[in-house]
Amino acid sequence: MISGGIIVGQYYPVSSFVHSMDPRAKILISMIFMIVLFLGNNFYSFAVTGIFAVLAVTLSKIPWRVLIRGLRPIVFIMSFTILLHLFLTPGEAIFQIGPLNATWPGLIQGLFIGLRLIILIIFTSLLTLTTSPIELTDGLEDILKPFSVIGVPAHEIAMMMTIALRFIPTLLEEADRIMKAQMARGADFESGNMVQRAKSLVPLLVPLFVSAFRRADELAMAMEARCYRGGEGRTRMRQLSFSAKDYYALGFTIVMSALVVYTRIRFGPVIPKGPV
Amino acid sequence: MPIEVKNLTHTYMKGTMSEVTAISDISFKIDDGEFVGLIGATGSGKSTLIQHLNGLLKPSSGTVLVDGVDIWSKGVSLKQVRRKIGLVFQYPEQQVFEETVYEDIAFGPRNLGYSQTEIEARVETACRLVGLDTELLSRSPFELSGGQVRRVAIAGILAIQPKVLILDEPTAGLDPRGRTEILDNIKQLHETGMTVILVSHNMDAVARLCERVMVLEKGKLVFDGSAREVFAQREFLESKQLKPPEVTILMEKLRQRGWAVRNDVLTVEEAYAEIIKELPRRGVAGVL
Amino acid sequence: MTPVDKPCGLEAKGVFFRYGVDESDKVLALAGVDLEISQGEFVVVLGPNGSGKSTLAKHLNALLLPDEGDVWVLGMNTKEPEFTWEIRRSAGMVFQNPDNQLVATVVEEDVAFGPENLGVEPPEIRKLVAGALEAVGMGAFRRHSPHHLSGGQKQRVAIAGILAMKPKCIILDEPTAMLDPSGREEVMKTVKQLNEEMGITVIHITHFMDEALYADRVIVMDKGEIAIVGTPREVFSQWQDMAQLGLEVPPVGQLSRRLWSAGIDIDPGILTVDELVDELCRLKSRI
Numbered sequence: 001m002i003s004g005g006i007i008v009g010q011y012y013p014v015s016s017f018v019h020s021m022d023p024r025a026k027i028l029i030s031m032i033f034m035i036v037l038f039l040g041n042n043f044y045s046f047a048v049t050g051i052f053a054v055l056a057v058t059l060s061k062i063p064w065r066v067l068i069r070g071l072r073p074i075v076f077i078m079s080f081t082i083l084l085h086l087f088l089t090p091g092e093a094i095f096q097i098g099p100l101n102a103t104w105p106g107l108i109q110g111l112f113i114g115l116r117l118i119i120l121i122i123f124t125s126l127l128t129l130t131t132s133p134i135e136l137t138d139g140l141e142d143i144l145k146p147f148s149v150i151g152v153p154a155h156e157i158a159m160m161m162t163i164a165l166r167f168i169p170t171l172l173e174e175a176d177r178i179m180k181a182q183m184a185r186g187a188d189f190e191s192g193n194m195v196q197r198a199k200s201l202v203p204l205l206v207p208l209f210v211s212a213f214r215r216a217d218e219l220a221m222a223m224e225a226r227c228y229r230g231g232e233g234r235t236r237m238r239q240l241s242f243s244a245k246d247y248y249a250l251g252f253t254i255v256m257s258a259l260v261v262y263t264r265i266r267f268g269p270v271i272p273k274g275p276v
Numbered sequence: 277m278p279i280e281v282k283n284l285t286h287t288y289m290k291g292t293m294s295e296v297t298a299i300s301d302i303s304f305k306i307d308d309g310e311f312v313g314l315i316g317a318t319g320s321g322k323s324t325l326i327q328h329l330n331g332l333l334k335p336s337s338g339t340v341l342v343d344g345v346d347i348w349s350k351g352v353s354l355k356q357v358r359r360k361i362g363l364v365f366q367y368p369e370q371q372v373f374e375e376t377v378y379e380d381i382a383f384g385p386r387n388l389g390y391s392q393t394e395i396e397a398r399v400e401t402a403c404r405l406v407g408l409d410t411e412l413l414s415r416s417p418f419e420l421s422g423g424q425v426r427r428v429a430i431a432g433i434l435a436i437q438p439k440v441l442i443l444d445e446p447t448a449g450l451d452p453r454g455r456t457e458i459l460d461n462i463k464q465l466h467e468t469g470m471t472v473i474l475v476s477h478n479m480d481a482v483a484r485l486c487e488r489v490m491v492l493e494k495g496k497l498v499f500d501g502s503a504r505e506v507f508a509q510r511e512f513l514e515s516k517q518l519k520p521p522e523v524t525i526l527m528e529k530l531r532q533r534g535w536a537v538r539n540d541v542l543t544v545e546e547a548y549a550e551i552i553k554e555l556p557r558r559g560v561a562g563v564l
Numbered sequence: 565m566t567p568v569d570k571p572c573g574l575e576a577k578g579v580f581f582r583y584g585v586d587e588s589d590k591v592l593a594l595a596g597v598d599l600e601i602s603q604g605e606f607v608v609v610l611g612p613n614g615s616g617k618s619t620l621a622k623h624l625n626a627l628l629l630p631d632e633g634d635v636w637v638l639g640m641n642t643k644e645p646e647f648t649w650e651i652r653r654s655a656g657m658v659f660q661n662p663d664n665q666l667v668a669t670v671v672e673e674d675v676a677f678g679p680e681n682l683g684v685e686p687p688e689i690r691k692l693v694a695g696a697l698e699a700v701g702m703g704a705f706r707r708h709s710p711h712h713l714s715g716g717q718k719q720r721v722a723i724a725g726i727l728a729m730k731p732k733c734i735i736l737d738e739p740t741a742m743l744d745p746s747g748r749e750e751v752m753k754t755v756k757q758l759n760e761e762m763g764i765t766v767i768h769i770t771h772f773m774d775e776a777l778y779a780d781r782v783i784v785m786d787k788g789e790i791a792i793v794g795t796p797r798e799v800f801s802q803w804q805d806m807a808q809l810g811l812e813v814p815p816v817g818q819l820s821r822r823l824w825s826a827g828i829d830i831d832p833g834i835l836t837v838d839e840l841v842d843e844l845c846r847l848k849s850r851i
Contacts, residue, residue, distance in 0.1 A: 317744070317746065318714060318715070318744045318746075318747070319714075421613060421614070422613060423613070448741075448742065449660075449741050449742055450771070451612050451613040451771045451810065452612070452771055452773065452810050452811050452812055453612055453613075453809075453810025454613070455771075456810070456812070477744045477745050479745075480815060517746055518745075519745065521815065522814070522815045522816050522837055523815050523816070523819060525837055526816065526819070526837045526840060526841060529837060529838070529841045530841060530844065530845075533841065533845050535844075535848070544815050544818045544819050544822065547819055548819060548822045548823065548826075551819075551823060551844065552823070552826060552828070554848065555823075555828055555844070555847060555848065
């Protein structure tokens with residue numbers, strides 16, 4: 001089963017404070033949080049954002065192991081970033097490997113970046129774990145709607161997301177079947193060098209594309225037959241509504257942001273100079 | 277090329293919350309030249325089972341022996357197993373990808389490393405076996421009709437020249453003429469000595485073609501015997517969400533009304549012969 | 565402009581249609597089709613691949629417009645652009661591949677798609693969706709993901725999606741082709757029920773001869789024309805013409821005909837098991 005390891009956009013269905021929030025509030029809070037996370041430039045601000053993230057996770061009732069599992073795919077890129085900072089930041093040396101100097105500022109800078117990345121991933125995956133895809137698209141469409149006057153295709157983006165989510169499992173299953181059908185004809189997807197492997201994907205990708213185009217064609221016709229004519233004049237069955245808890249959460253987020261800005265002004269950057 | 281399956285069990289997503297046992301503890305043996313029908317409701321494990329027979333799925337437990345050799349033991353090449361056991365998936369036209377019909381049918385033999393002349397000969401033989409006009413070989417498979425592409429796809433498996441042919445619902449989605457033609461092809465293939473395993477929901481076809489029938493229910497093999505025997509058991513089949521052919525049901529209903537007809541009738545011809553024995557002919561017995 | 569009142573639900577007159585972009589390689593898909601279907605009728609359309617069945621169906625929903633001739637749906641000419649959406653609402657269409665017509669990731673959201681497109685008010689959409697899902701017996705699945713349903717269930721959701729638009733007519737283009745026997749039966753029974761209880765006109769296209777038995781009237785198409793029309797019995801009694809089109813009479817029908825031609829005093833047009841059993845028993849008791 002190919003679909004076994006995929007975590008992107010996975011919804012974790014439990015009922016919790018965070019789950020029951022309006023998706024628009026959650027998207028807004030996530031956006032504010034991301035900005036604030038990058039505004040924070042010392043360990044005090046991380047304490048604030050970190051506590052906020054821990055609080056959010058606790059309120060969401062998502063088990064920590066699920067979130068930690070979500071970090072796995074970025075372990076490589078994270079270690080790489082930390083190493084890069086460790087060796088390429090000038091300063092007082094800790095140890096030396098060949099021409100490379102590991103420095104104290106590098107170590108601190110590396111840890112800094114790593115921590116920021118971990119908090120970022122945990123918080124954003126919280127959004128998809130607590131919000132069903134359909135709420136997410138509804139929320140996004142609503143948030144983007146005011147921007148449609150300046151040409152942002154809010155409805156089209158939401159419709160594309162819905163259709164993509166609807167067809168991802170179907171296409172994964174199809175890929176699995178086509179792969180097996182080609183293996184039954186002696187195709188080999190597992191051995192050979194990079195070039196050979198890339199080439200061996202042709203018998204998988206061509207049928208998959210042909211099928212995806214055929215599906216798109218049929219779906220377009222079916223949508224037209226059901227009177228679809230774009231977002232104009234369209235209503236939605238589900239109505240989103242802000243409740244008290246959404247206002248509390250937003251208010252709390254603003255307080256948290258203010259705190260981070262305060263730490264930034266009060267304590268300054270952890271390392272006076274160097275890239276972030 | 278006998279296939280033997282011993283205590284085969286397959287569990288998807290083993291060790292996770294969504295663990296599903298698709299087939300459990302299945303054992304059977306299929307000898308050379310048999311024509312076996314594999315039937316069962318959707319989700320009964322038919323597809324999972326056949327994917328084990330050519331090593332596309334690895335058993336969670338149990339063994340699959342081809343020619344007496346466990347295909348998952350060390351040193352066995354799965355490619356060689358797939359050369360001997362051809363599997364035609366449902367809607368096989370979806371696997372077609374080459375620019376010409378010829379190239380697509382040649383994909384299998386080419387993967388197995390045959391020479392150019394050998395490949396040509398195999399493509400030609402495969403075309404003949406499925407009744408595909410060799411004039412179509414230079415055409416793009418994407419401009420052929422549904423029934424024709426289906427035959428191109430089956431030819432793609434036959435070009436491997438397997439000893440055993442497994443077909444998963446080969447007539448699905450075809451028009452009546454396409455269905456008849458494919459079934460006739462399969463019958464002819466069996467007559468050339470090939471072992472055939474037919475997975476189908478079309479009970480009329482299974483009753484007409486297969487000597488032996490295996491019934492799967494919720495991953496278990498609940499019947500393995502002659503077609504005549506299984507189709508006469510309407511209640512048993514219905515409990516498995518299956519239905520005997522209409523003529524078989526007709527015979528059963530006639531018996532309930534006191535007719536002395538056989539209940540293991542499988543075709544219109546046989547039904548006719550049974551009924552006619554019991555009836556006077558118009559203008560003969562009627563007048564006398 | 566108000567729709568003209570017409571006695572029949574659907575009407576096609578002298579419809580010609582050609583596929584293809586270039587004049588040179590155009591394929592004639594409909595070659596002069598005349599057809600009248602009354603409100604509440606159950607019509608089954610048979611015919612080999614390429615006989616024009618699907619093309620005709622798409623004309624009845626204004627997805628295609630005739631090159632020549634006219635199509636009226638409830639008195640509305642499909643060529644009039646202002647009627648297009650009202651035609652598609654009142655003559656809904658269900659397609660062959662259950663996967664490729666469901667839009668949303670949740671069953672009830674999908675059923676709501678049609679009414680949402682029509683701009684129906686949200687509380688009213690909820691009622692329509694609940695009613696439509698109940699009518700096809702899928703109420704219990706309203707929060708499920710379509711991906712995890714069986715083929716037959718997916719098609720019933722697709723039918724509910726049409727029903728939620730309150731149509732007068734449903735056109736089904738080979739909805740059973742990709743289903744297993746129990747899925748086929750599910751769909752056919754659902755459609756028959758909608759026809760009988762709600763008076764919805766049904767036009768059902770199929771390759772399965774036994775499904776023709778549900779029909780009030782069977783239409784057999786060949787090369788873009790209507791070749792045979794009649795009740796199932798009338799149509800299958802023309803078995804020689806049917807065989808030429810590659811359409812086989814269902815097994816019980818074949819048996820009735822064989823018995824009849826062997827000199828048994830029996831109606832050669834019998835198509836169902838129960839009818840044949842009754843007829844044979846009556847014959848036997850006369851001896």
